[in-house]
Amino acid sequence: MREGRPAFVLVVGPSADPLERRAAELCAELIEGWTGFSPEIRTDLSVPEPAVLLGTPTSAPSLEEALRAGTIRLAGLPDEGYHLKRIDERRVYVAANDPAGVLYGAVELIERIGSLATGWEPFDPDIPLRLTGDLDAPDWDLRSAPAYPVRMTIESGEDPRWLALHRVNVSGAEGVWVGTGIDDGLGTAFRYVDGFESYQDLPEPERRLFRGQLRSRLQALRAYGVAPFLFFYVTGEPTRAIERNHPELLGPPVEYAAARNGAFYRPFCWSRPEVVRLFQELVAQIVRTYPELEGLHLRAWGFETRACYCSECGGNGPEGQEALWRLTHAIIEAARSVRPELRFILSGYDRSWWKDPDRRHLRRLPPGTILLRKWGADGEPTPDPMIPTDLLQAVEAASHRLVILSHEAEEVQPLWMVEAPLFREGVRRAEALPGASAIGGWTLQGEVGFGRFDRNYSARRNWDAGAAPERVFGALVGARYGEAAARYPRRGAV
16 A cells, blocks of 8 residues: 555456456455545456456466466365465465455455554454555465355345355345244245245235345345355245135144234145145245255244144154155255255254154255254353264264354344353364364354354354454454453453
């Protein structure tokens, strides 16, 4: 930086992936916000002035040359890893083997510039910053890769740009999620697609608007390298239209105070073949309608699942468990018949639903399925996530991933500057368990008030296993409120 202005250009390769271009744009946007001036973005040509070159050897000839010369080192870096290197006052490389690595390398560059300007390390892009005067970079030579491959949020409506700046790569709560199974289950998912008129509660113009907004949302996430999963309870309550037009699909009424009508619900009868066929057709149409989807997040938990208590289904007893498994496998097969590479999240496996004592259903799931499990008893602040070792080993043997839901859950609130050390201790315990390589990551924690500081920490800890909460909090608090404020979390940290 010279006199508060960027003294360099940003360069991407002529074959740059859209995510690589987004990485350069993100750098330019942040620097413009800090200085009032945006660095120019160019294609990889002969650049005489100082430049930051972003890309892969495939997309940028200059990076291919640097790789051959040994200037940058990409061998051994996993997916999403990167090498940030400053050669001299004229060249900085942000290189990776894949476009996501370029994006996260650009985030590292932004963080390093912020640290140079403020002295706070790690620097979080959430920290407000105004750059003036001159700023010279040291000889950076940094290789980095994610500690966990699945860095997930399960809150709807997250800002895709914020997620990218905090290296979050999965959004697991797209679509409708109200947490009740009433409007966020498969039984009301007909709104996501055209047709199925006799099953729909909403008029077509309203559904068309809804579909357009959802598609725009999914595209925005993809543009920032975030893989979107559409959320459903399996099966949740039926629409009113189904209750009116298709009673043959439903079992006998079940009393439940939180039902749509406040007294009881009519559950889908999972043992009826026509119910299974209906959901297969619906899911296949959803997958065809939204090619932007990475996968489907299927959740079965407690009363929200809406069990059928007919003599064939038997509620959540052995018959009902097997009926739900048959429906689940049928849904997965229907979705993969349209897109074989589609991925799945199963939330609630082997808790109140999806009981699987011999793990035969686990082994039948597509390789790479993400199983989402609550921390401890129900997400309460504790240093013990209570992960069964036999479950970890079974997940590992089946080539799946276990992600721990570690954010505030239902009525449980994280305790700012207390939760983070507990979280770190719980992660350390889990990493020492047999089968720990099956742990895919930890969802973000903390959504309200100062709990968002916990959120920043959990995002960073998913990438950097050595991140200490006192340093993260120190940077966030100190940059906003001064050095004296930053000393408090340092004293209280574990």
